[in-house]
Amino acid sequence: MIRDPFALVEGDDGRRRPQWADSTAMMREYFDNEWGQEVRDEAGVFERLMLETFQSGLSWATILRRRDGFREVFEGFDIDTLADWSDDAVERALTDERIIRNRRKVEATRTNARAAVELRNTFPDGVAGLLWEFAEPSRKAKPLEKAKRLEIPVTTERSTALAKELKARGFTMVGPVNVCAAMCAIGAIPVLTYAT
Numbered sequence: 001m002i003r004d005p006f007a008l009v010e011g012d013d014g015r016r017r018p019q020w021a022d023s024t025a026m027m028r029e030y031f032d033n034e035w036g037q038e039v040r041d042e043a044g045v046f047e048r049l050m051l052e053t054f055q056s057g058l059s060w061a062t063i064l065r066r067r068d069g070f071r072e073v074f075e076g077f078d079i080d081t082l083a084d085w086s087d088d089a090v091e092r093a094l095t096d097e098r099i100i101r102n103r104r105k106v107e108a109t110r111t112n113a114r115a116a117v118e119l120r121n122t123f124p125d126g127v128a129g130l131l132w133e134f135a136e137p138s139r140k141a142k143p144l145e146k147a148k149r150l151e152i153p154v155t156t157e158r159s160t161a162l163a164k165e166l167k168a169r170g171f172t173m174v175g176p177v178n179v180c181a182a183m184c185a186i187g188a189i190p191v192l193t194y195a196t
Contacts, residue, residue, distance in 0.1 A: 069098025082113035115170035
């Protein structure tokens with residue numbers, strides 16, 4: 001059982017990671033090679049935002065285990081394709097056991113794809129362009145070897161402002177917490193500050 005998911009531990013390979021990222025090989029791979037690294041393409045940003053929406057109320061490991069299924073069912077998170085989804089396509093997705101079959105979240109994916117298409121009228125990079133407008137400046141970090149705990153925000157002023165802006169532009173199920181998680185995951189909120 002993980003008592004403090006943000007406490008840094010040394011894994012079998014000698015690398016230090018927060019406990020949540022050292023729980024399985026899949027989580028180690030995700031933390032080491034993807035989490036916190038910049039993602040700026042529209043489909044990549046949209047995918048992470050939607051996966052964080054599906055994660056709400058669940059563990060990230062649950063989502064990560066099903067990620068390939070999510071990518072197949074949601075057609076590579078291609079925004080134009082998802083924006084054109086019919087009600088029948090939504091119903092088909094809701095029968096697919098490879099994803100989290102939550103009607104509100106599946107419908108939010110289509111709704112948000114439609115809103116993302118509209119965003120292109122203002123932001124040439126669509127949802128990626130808007131999200132990166134709210135990115136936080138980098139922070140000075142201590143090396144992992146000299147730290148005991150990783151500081152990861154649950155929300156920030158910028159993630160709260162971005163969630164509000166997304167909702168104003170037609171997005172749904174995008175609250176400050178899951179927006180902050182997506183921003184951390186794609187490097188828009190640097191989480192490189194470590195407590196001693």
